Amino acid sequence: MKRIFIILALLLFPFWALAQWSAYVTGGIGSAYEAISESVFRVPQYTYVDGYSRSVAYGYTFQGGLEIEYSISSRFGLATGLDYTFSHSPGADLNVAGGSLRTKWHAEQAIEIPISLLLLPGRRHLSTIKLGLSSNFSLMYNTLGVYGSGMLWYNNYFWGAHLGYSRRLDDRLRLGILLNQNLNWYMEELSFKTMTGVGYGVIRARHYYTNLMVTVSYRLLEGRREKK
Numbered sequence: 001m002k003r004i005f006i007i008l009a010l011l012l013f014p015f016w017a018l019a020q021w022s023a024y025v026t027g028g029i030g031s032a033y034e035a036i037s038e039s040v041f042r043v044p045q046y047t048y049v050d051g052y053s054r055s056v057a058y059g060y061t062f063q064g065g066l067e068i069e070y071s072i073s074s075r076f077g078l079a080t081g082l083d084y085t086f087s088h089s090p091g092a093d094l095n096v097a098g099g100s101l102r103t104k105w106h107a108e109q110a111i112e113i114p115i116s117l118l119l120l121p122g123r124r125h126l127s128t129i130k131l132g133l134s135s136n137f138s139l140m141y142n143t144l145g146v147y148g149s150g151m152l153w154y155n156n157y158f159w160g161a162h163l164g165y166s167r168r169l170d171d172r173l174r175l176g177i178l179l180n181q182n183l184n185w186y187m188e189e190l191s192f193k194t195m196t197g198v199g200y201g202v203i204r205a206r207h208y209y210t211n212l213m214v215t216v217s218y219r220l221l222e223g224r225r226e227k228k
Contacts, residue, residue, distance in 0.1 A: 059089030
């Protein structure tokens with residue numbers, strides 16, 4: 001956790017040192033879409049076989065945190081911050097390890113540090129388009145031997161991409177939508193000594209989330225701004 005705050009401090013320093021900045025408290029809630037990509041390693045050579053199977057489930061997601069924005073010009077800006085994110089897909093069973101295992105509780109919980117490019121179109125600059133990447137530090141605990149013959153492993157650090165749109169309702173309040181996509185897996189499951197359609201081996205299932213949220217932002221502080 002100490003490393004997270006050090007990284008955040010380094011990211012935020014230019015925003016506090018320069019004049020044109022704004023600080024927002026943000027929150028969002030929406031739907032989560034979890035996908036699993038499975039592969040097989042055949043014993044004894046552990047030959048990799050891709051495209052074995054894929055399954056999905058639906059759930060919910062929410063996040064909240066602090067965002068700092070810096071205006072490069074009247075139309076472009078940069079943003080970073082610190083968010084807590086949580087995604088959960090409890091509604092449906094997911095076929096794990098080719099159907100040999102079925103689990104009902106999957107969750108992603110992480111501290112997120114986003115880096116975004118901001119575009120402010122239009123004459124009055126009421127709208128903001130956001131595009132960027134995020135570094136995610138998992139808060140989930142890794143557990144071995146969950147299924148007796150299997151292993152569950154959460155990725156300590158993974159990347160995400162995001163695309164968003166927001167519109168200013170007044171001088172402080174903004175409402176928007178935000179799409180988040182895992183670029184690499186947040187959780188991995190291994191099932192050992194499993195008989196599959198391609199033989200006797202180990203099946204690896206990797207989990208990814210795609211989230212769509214409605215967001216609210218409230219401006220707390222700001223530095224000097226150019227007159228529009």
